[in-house]
Amino acid sequence: MKKVLILLLLVAAQGFSQTDDEKQIKAIYNTSLTKGKAYDWLNHLSNQIGGRLSGSVQAQQAVDYTKSQLDSLGLDRVWLQPVKVPKWVRGTPEFAYIETKPGLTNNVPVCALGGSVATPLGGIKANVVEVKGIEDLATLGRENIEGKIVFYNRPMDATLISTFQSYSGCVDQRYSGANEAGKYGAVGVIVRSMNLRLDDLPHTGSMSYGDTADYNRIPAAAISTNGAELLSTTLKLNPQVKFYFKQNCKQFDDVESFNVIGEIKGTTYPNEIMVVGGHLDSWDLGDGSHDDGAGCVQSMDVLRLIKESGYKPKRTIRVVLFMNEENGLRGGNKYAEVAKNKNENHVFALESDAGGFTPRGFSFDCSDANFERVESWKKLFEPYLIHMFVKGGGGADIGPLKNESMVLAGLRPDSQRYFDHHHAENDTFEHVNKRELELGAATMASLVYLFDKYGIVPPVKIKG
CATH class of the missing domain: 3.50.30.30 (Glucose Oxidase; domain 1)
Structure with missing residues (x-):
């Protein structure tokens, strides 16, 4: 009888937790779809600044603009991380x-x-x-x-x-x-x-x-x-x-630029860092709306959505807008270098760099144990038509952070239209759908919430 009672209590606790997760994720999606900021931020990046090739005036304008917007969110800390980047001009x-x-x-x-x-x-x-x-x-x-x-x-x-x-x-x-x-x-x-x-x-x-x-x-x-x-x-x-x-075209000497970083400090495990980001630079032919303005504004909105929903993260959550993914990966490498030098403990990183189209799921670079945990959350995403959870790469900018214990993830939107715009002059704001962009931000925020709440499965240490 005692065993049955314990089993019933465990089932009830699991059901309560599941209900809490459903409510939290629903609140994130509702906020994104009715009070989202990503589309407005992207409008400014695309139509007021334009293409943001590394080392250009527009790239610096994007740094200044996104930092000012992160400052306005009331995060615990916002800063610029210097990085030398190549400067190539089309002419x-x-x-x-x-x-x-x-x-x-x-x-x-x-x-x-x-x-x-x-x-x-x-x-x-x-x-x-x-x-x-x-x-x-x-x-x-x-x-x-x-x-x-x-x-x-x-x-x-x-x-x-x-x-x-x-x-x-x-x-x-x-x-x-x-x-x-x-x-x-x-x-x-x-x-x-x-x-x-x-x-x-x-x-x-x-x-x-x-x-x-x-x-x-x-x-x-x-x-x-x-x-x-x-x-x-x-x-x-x-x-x-x-x-x-x-x-x-002409190649000039390297110039100084910046990664743009903002964070919410964790309440329980502040030294465990979770990253969400995209790359702020773009090619110069279009305005870089899909590649990767969309990923940047979605990542910014992840932190805002978490704050708006009233959730208090256990772990430190950072948004990182990486500079120079397109022609050098200097921003991603610099961020990883600084993190290593400071002995920072990164446990999770999520990147959006596949366009602002309808989200379909995620790819994960992680242990089998962590992937099994992710698959147990799949039913939480199915009401939002997010079905694809696969093993694969996380993203170029978060790749340098990789170690044996952390989880790397990449947002995977529907890709059928992406290469119609990729690196071309029609990668422009009018080709981004507001609702699709907001669904992507909410999907990312939901995954960040789950990993923050439950943590990652640590690697098994083999004695010997």
Whole structure:
């Protein structure tokens, strides 16, 4: 009889706790959907400041604005963390055309890849060799590449439902394509934009020359998917066509910028730190609304939603707006470096860097025990149509914090439209839906609440 009574008490306690969690999460969603601030903050970032390339005036304006907004929330502490970042400038608009015969040309949309060198003042015109990936270069050999422009034309795989998986399957040609083609004597590279649809918008993104000397670096540009299709078709009809492009980008010395940080101090375990964040910098073609203004304002609103709901966190919760994710990851590395030097105990980190679309769930980089705990919370999210809880990466900026005991998580919105806008001039405010953005903020705040309330499962220490 005594055992039955104890069992009934445990079941009742669990039911009470579950009800409390349902009420708390409902309050978070209600507040976000009726009194959310994320959309207004994003409106200012996007329409009053615009694209926030690292080292730019706009990036500094974004630092000043977000710090002032965090100051207004009544957090326990708000501060700026200095970090040196690269300063690359695009210059005047790029220009390109396909020349089928002398004087007979078709203009095509291109944009310089981030970090690329400029073309000579008069531009570059040369024959073109089309490849599907870096591995094709060795097959062709120097004799077929030297003096030509290499055209990387491997598209994103449309059969993959995860568009991020499709992106990762071909982004190496953008990042390393110029460095590898230069080894075979190419004079420049043109890369098909990382985009699943056919349109006239070239998509920029970071690229690297590795340890190649400055004088051996060749210019690299992205071409729109429609432009890539036209160039590929034209080459099949006439392999002797020439391609011309001109760009005026320049790399300057590193400049000082900042991570923007605010925190609510924990009431019970103040030395256990939970981070939620996104990256404040963006590319310069659009205004960076989805990548990653959305993640920044959602992260800011997580702290506000927790305060508004009346919940008193047990652990210290920080929002970190990282600088320079797009072309260097300096902000994420600096934050982790400072945390290590201060011997800070980070137990959880959540990043939003996949756009402001409808949230579908989370990916987790954690132990099996912590993932089992997360899956036990899944029913709390199902009323909000959050179903996807998977093992995977958390995010680029929180990655440097990783250790064997902490939990890294990434918000996973619906990704089907993300690469229509990613790194392109149509990554703008009008393409963000207010309700979807607010649902994402509430989803993030709910996960932070649960991990704060219940903590993480510590790693098992093996004696021996």
